[in-house]
Amino acid sequence: MNRSMQALESGWKWAVQTARLCCGVPDYDAYVKHLREHHPEREVPSYKEFFRERQVARYKGGGGRCC
Amino acid sequence: MHAAIPKPSPASKILWVAIAIVGAFCLGVVALRRGEPINAIWLVAASIAIFVIGYRFYGKFIEHSVLQMDPTRAPPSVLRNDGLDYVPTDKWVVFGHHFAAIAGAGPLVGPVLAAQMGYLPGTLWILFGVVFAGAVQDFMILGLSLRRDARSLGHMLREELGPVAGVVAMFGVLVLMMIVLAVLALVVVKALTHSPWGTFTVAATIPIALLMGVYLRWFRPGQILEVSIIGLVLLLASIWFGKTVADSATLAPLFDFDAKALAWLLIAYGFCASVLPVWLLLAPRDYLSTFLKIGTIALLALAIFLSAPTLQMPAVTKFIDGTGPVFQGGLFPFLFITIACGAVSGWHSIIASGTTPKLLANEGQARLVGYGGMLMEAFVAIMALIAASSLHPGVYFAMNSPAAIIGSTVQDAATTISQWGFVVTPDELLQTAKNIGESSILGRAGGAPTLAVGMAQLLHNIIPGGSMMAFWYHYAILFEALFILTTVDAGTRVGRFMIQEIAGLIHKPLQETESWTGNLLATAICVALWGYFLYQGAVDPLGGINTLWPLFGIANQMLAAIALMLCTVVVVKLKRERYVLVPGTPAIWLIVCTLVAGWEKLSGPISFTAAAQKYAQAMQDGKRLAPAKTPAAMQQIVTNNYVDMALTGLFMLLIVAMLGFSLRALIRAWQTNHPTAHEEPYVALSSVTS
Numbered sequence: 001m002n003r004s005m006q007a008l009e010s011g012w013k014w015a016v017q018t019a020r021l022c023c024g025v026p027d028y029d030a031y032v033k034h035l036r037e038h039h040p041e042r043e044v045p046s047y048k049e050f051f052r053e054r055q056v057a058r059y060k061g062g063g064g065r066c067c
Numbered sequence: 068m069h070a071a072i073p074k075p076s077p078a079s080k081i082l083w084v085a086i087a088i089v090g091a092f093c094l095g096v097v098a099l100r101r102g103e104p105i106n107a108i109w110l111v112a113a114s115i116a117i118f119v120i121g122y123r124f125y126g127k128f129i130e131h132s133v134l135q136m137d138p139t140r141a142p143p144s145v146l147r148n149d150g151l152d153y154v155p156t157d158k159w160v161v162f163g164h165h166f167a168a169i170a171g172a173g174p175l176v177g178p179v180l181a182a183q184m185g186y187l188p189g190t191l192w193i194l195f196g197v198v199f200a201g202a203v204q205d206f207m208i209l210g211l212s213l214r215r216d217a218r219s220l221g222h223m224l225r226e227e228l229g230p231v232a233g234v235v236a237m238f239g240v241l242v243l244m245m246i247v248l249a250v251l252a253l254v255v256v257k258a259l260t261h262s263p264w265g266t267f268t269v270a271a272t273i274p275i276a277l278l279m280g281v282y283l284r285w286f287r288p289g290q291i292l293e294v295s296i297i298g299l300v301l302l303l304a305s306i307w308f309g310k311t312v313a314d315s316a317t318l319a320p321l322f323d324f325d326a327k328a329l330a331w332l333l334i335a336y337g338f339c340a341s342v343l344p345v346w347l348l349l350a351p352r353d354y355l356s357t358f359l360k361i362g363t364i365a366l367l368a369l370a371i372f373l374s375a376p377t378l379q380m381p382a383v384t385k386f387i388d389g390t391g392p393v394f395q396g397g398l399f400p401f402l403f404i405t406i407a408c409g410a411v412s413g414w415h416s417i418i419a420s421g422t423t424p425k426l427l428a429n430e431g432q433a434r435l436v437g438y439g440g441m442l443m444e445a446f447v448a449i450m451a452l453i454a455a456s457s458l459h460p461g462v463y464f465a466m467n468s469p470a471a472i473i474g475s476t477v478q479d480a481a482t483t484i485s486q487w488g489f490v491v492t493p494d495e496l497l498q499t500a501k502n503i504g505e506s507s508i509l510g511r512a513g514g515a516p517t518l519a520v521g522m523a524q525l526l527h528n529i530i531p532g533g534s535m536m537a538f539w540y541h542y543a544i545l546f547e548a549l550f551i552l553t554t555v556d557a558g559t560r561v562g563r564f565m566i567q568e569i570a571g572l573i574h575k576p577l578q579e580t581e582s583w584t585g586n587l588l589a590t591a592i593c594v595a596l597w598g599y600f601l602y603q604g605a606v607d608p609l610g611g612i613n614t615l616w617p618l619f620g621i622a623n624q625m626l627a628a629i630a631l632m633l634c635t636v637v638v639v640k641l642k643r644e645r646y647v648l649v650p651g652t653p654a655i656w657l658i659v660c661t662l663v664a665g666w667e668k669l670s671g672p673i674s675f676t677a678a679a680q681k682y683a684q685a686m687q688d689g690k691r692l693a694p695a696k697t698p699a700a701m702q703q704i705v706t707n708n709y710v711d712m713a714l715t716g717l718f719m720l721l722i723v724a725m726l727g728f729s730l731r732a733l734i735r736a737w738q739t740n741h742p743t744a745h746e747e748p749y750v751a752l753s754s755v756t757s
Contacts, residue, residue, distance in 0.1 A: 016292065017156075018163035021426075022361075023291055023354050026154055034150030051289030052346070054151070059345045059560050 024058030025051060083123065090116025097382075098187060104377045107453045110186070111371065114194060114449045118442045121198035126438040129203065133638060133646040134210035138431035141750040143217040143424060153217070155428035158435055165423045165440045167357055169205070169415050170364065172251055172551050173408025173623075174444050176514030178452035180616060181405045182463065183393040185383040186456040188402050190449065196403070196410030197445035200653035204411060204627055206437030207634040207650055209419040213433060214746045217424035220416050220630060226745045227636055232728035236629050239721045240417070241565055242714070243622040245593075247414070248558045249600030250619040251551045252337070253611050256329045256601070257513035258544050262505055263322040264313035266329075268541055269548045270322065271305035272352060273336075279351035291354050298355045306541050310504060310534070326605040333555070334598040341559040342590050349556050356550035363546045367450050367522060374528035376457035384460075385488070392468035393512065394613055395673040400660040404620035409448025411653065413626025415441065429752070451514075454521030461491025462499050462520070466511045469610040471693060473509070480509055504537030512612040515551075519543035555597075562593040603707040608694055614675075617668060618711060621661050625722050628657035632729040640736040640744035658722060665719040669712060679708035 017027055028047050035044050045053070075083075093113035096105060130136045144155040156164075181189040212218055215226075221240070225233030259265045278301075279294045287293060312318045324332065340348050389397035394405055408414070419437060427433060455463060464484045465473065473480040477493040484491050500508045503523060511517070523539035564580065566589040571578025577585040604611030634650035668674050682705045685692050695701040736743055 014157065014160060018160045019358065020291060021156070021160060021164040022167040022357050023350075025289070025291065026151055027156070030154055031150035034148060034154075038148075048288035055346055055350050057151075059349060059557060060564065 025054045086116055086119055090120060097190065101382065104379060107371060107376050107378055107457060110190060110449065110453060114446060117194050117198065118446065121202070122439060122442060125198055126202065126206065126434050129206060129649060130434045133643065133649050134207060136210060136430040136433055138429055139752055140430055141752045141755050142213055142427055142430055144426055144428055145752065145755055146750060147216065153425045156426040158428065158432040161423060161426045162436050162440060164426065165418070165436050166443050167361060168418045169440060170360065170444050170447060171408065171554060172254060172547060173412060174448040175451045175518055175547065176254060177406040177409055178448045179455040179514035179517045180393050180467070181402055182380055182452060182455040183384065183391040183467065184387045184398060184402060185381050186378055186452055187382040188387065188398055189406055189452050192402055192406055193410045193445050193448050197441060200656065201411035201445065202438040202441035203650060203653060204630050205415045205419045205441040206434060208416045208630055209424055209433050209437035211634065211637055212420040212424040213427060213430055216747055218420065220420045223420065224633055227633060227640065228728045228732050232725060235721060235724055239626065241562070243626055244558055244562055245596045246600060246619050246622050248555050248597040249604065250615050252333050252555050252597065252601045253604040253615060254513035254515050255548045255551050256326050256333065256605055257511055257612065258515045258548060259329055260326050261323055263319040264309040264504055264541055265544045266322040266324060267312045268305050268309045268545045272302065272549055275301045276348050276352040276355065279355070280347040283351060284346050294351065295354050295358050298351065302545065306538060306545060309541055310537065313504065330602045330605040333601065334594055337555050337559050338590055338594045340556040341563060342586065352549065353553050353557065356553040359546050360550050364447055367454065370522065370525035370529060371450055371453055374525050376453065376525060378453070378456045379458065380456035380460050380463065392464065392472045394616060396617070396664070396667060400664040401617065403660045404617055404624060404664045406448065407620045407623040409445055411624070411627045411657065413623050413630055416626065416630035451518055454518050454525065458517065458521050458524070459491065459495065460489040461495065462508065463517060464489060465491070465496050466508050466517050466520070469512070469613055470510050471608055475509065477509065502536045503540035510610060512610050515544060515547040559590065559593050563589045566592050606700065606703065608692065608704060614711065617664065618714060621664055621715065621718050624657050624661050625718050628654055628661060628722060629725050631657065632725060636729050636732045636736065637744050639733050640742060642742050644737065658726060661722055662719060665715050668715045675708040675712040675715065679705050679712065
């Protein structure tokens with residue numbers, strides 16, 4: 001029971017991460033972890049700020065999608 | 068460094084022999100059975116077997132021998148990890164992202180148009196094209212980019228072939244993009260012409276997206292899933308309400324437009340959407356269209372598996388001789404131009420050297436994402452071909468032939484098409500139109516409507532119900548229109564930045580992307596560029612798709628040829644000359660196809676030149692040819708054909724120039740006795756990860 005719940009949870013996490021990445025929004029937790037580890041002096045943005053920054057960055061150019 | 072291919076166990080040997088036998092048998096049924104219609108499942112099974120074998124053997128051969136991918140080597144995502152663009156990511160997440168980025172309208176439209184030659188030529192080209200060309204290109208470009216700090220295609224071309232080659236190729240990409248946007252927008256125009264139901268639902272996506280944008284900005288920032296579900300529910304409601312609009316005498320005329328009016332509306336819309344802040348309109352539509360796209364592709368697969376349709380189109384029709392109504396030109400080279408995405412698409416080389424190499428956590432996963440992702444797209448193309456081939460051929464030709472050939476009434480159309488050997492009655496054509504809730508199905512070229520009818524029939528087979536077929540038809544139209552329009556908006560924005568960059572070389576302030584003058588000016592230029600071709604398609608005597616799709620195909624395959632030439636040069640530069648034919652053969656094949664197709668479009672009976680001269684001659688004789696009603700319209704058609712001619716010539720020059728640059732680099736590398744490729748130095752993965 002516990003195991004299948006875990007599988008379900010990781011499956012859901014995978015789906016959310018993929019869906020967000022398809023829209024140009026990378027994993028927030030990974031970014032926060034990266035900031036804490038490598039740039040402890042920088043302020044950690046809230047998910048809202050992070051999301052807005054990525055939303056604008058996605059349409060900055062570079063092709064990015066197919067016909 | 069060079070990992071050896073592990074020896075297979077006896078059990079796996081038996082498994083692969085079994086897959087090969089099943090695949091060969093299914094392909095034999097598809098290719099050889101004549102006289103009786105076959106079931107689509109044979110085609111699906113043959114495709115899956117070929118994909119699996121191609122992935123396991125040819126993909127692995129490229130991975131180990133040609134690219135020599137090394138799982139112990141640190142990829143860019145690890146070396147430059149910034150938590151945003153460069154992030155080591157789970158391979159299946161990267162696969163999903165890569166597939167969503169490469170899959171678009173291309174693999175859905177091309178195979179539908181190619182079905183005029185029967186299902187067999189298209190099937191064979193998709194299956195063998197993807198294994199030996201398309202997937203090779205995607206995988207190899209991804210592999211090269213992984214070894215070069217995830218650099219872009221343009222950057223790699225500059226480094227490996229020289230700065231001039233890089234500039235020439237990037238210019239080609241900009242022109243290709245304008246053609247892509249115009250052709251895709253034309254597909255939408257063709258689907259919505261005099262269709263109040265379709266036009267209403269597509270128009271409804273604008274307020275829905277605005278609502279989603281505001282919700283995502285102010286109420287629940289960043290909750291994409293939640294807002295997408297709300298958007299989807301509203302979209303389905305708008306399809307439902309579309310029927311009421313179409314049936315109403317007061318509302319229907321408000322959404323009833325001809326092709327020209329729709330072209331102008333799309334041009335105006337494209338301008339607004341790419342000038343407005345992205346969070347308001349562009350981004351929310353993008354989310355909706357991405358999820359709808361993946362969902363609908365899954366639905367199509369489910370429908371094909373569950374309803375297992377019979378292919379009504381013959382395996383090969385007489386139109387392989389080049390007299391077909393949907394597009395002109397013989398099997399060689401035009402089949403290989405018409406089906407671009409799905410078999411091999413140059414556009415993918417931009418994505419395979421874009422975000423994907425920045426996410427891949429290990430070189431050992433490149434085959435899954437690069438080669439495997441392209442096989443998935445080929446499978447989408449096969450499904451589109453099945454949907455088109457499972458339609459009554461009479462209905463297929465009625466939808467896709469220009470009025471200049473089959474006439475504009477159901478009686479004329481039925482007579483002409485029956486003479487071709489695809490017996491159909493006017494009643495059958497009327498009934499099909501009625502089933503899908505439209506007034507007419509004639510002259511709906513462009514792939515989207517045909518696919519929509521095919522999909523509607525397949526889904527109707529599984530979930531029957533009175534008016535459900537019309538619902539499914541408009542759902543399929545909406546899904547295609549939505550993601551095509553998202554491509555148009557995003558493409559206009561990207562084009563705008565490219566133009567601003569070029570303009571900045573002349574006058575620096577124009578480069579400011581935040582400045583309204585530079586912004587509006589560059590957007591207007593970009594919209595005018597694709598808008599010109601879109602409008603040209605809307606007034607074209609042969610309905611537009613017939614004229615513009617080959618131009619798109621030539622441009623797209625040209626880019627694929629450039630990407631494969633780069634791969635060929637790099638293989639030689641790495642001193643792995645014995646594998647030069649792996650990217651070399653598809654490169655040569657595509658160069659030959661594009662040049663021959665280009666030449667036939669420049670001179671001969673199906674050329675733009677011939678079309679221009681025909682109208683110019685008629686003008687001199689004081690005659691008027693349909694659909695032009697005024698001398699000015701006649702002149703317009705002549706000019707349009709000359710523009711297309713010049714563009715074809717330009718593409719041919721471009722590819723010859725790139726061939727020259729590649730050969731120069733290749734010969735130089737061949738004569739050098741040490742590797743000269745610009746790879747980044749080896750860093751062990753174990754040394755950077757703890």
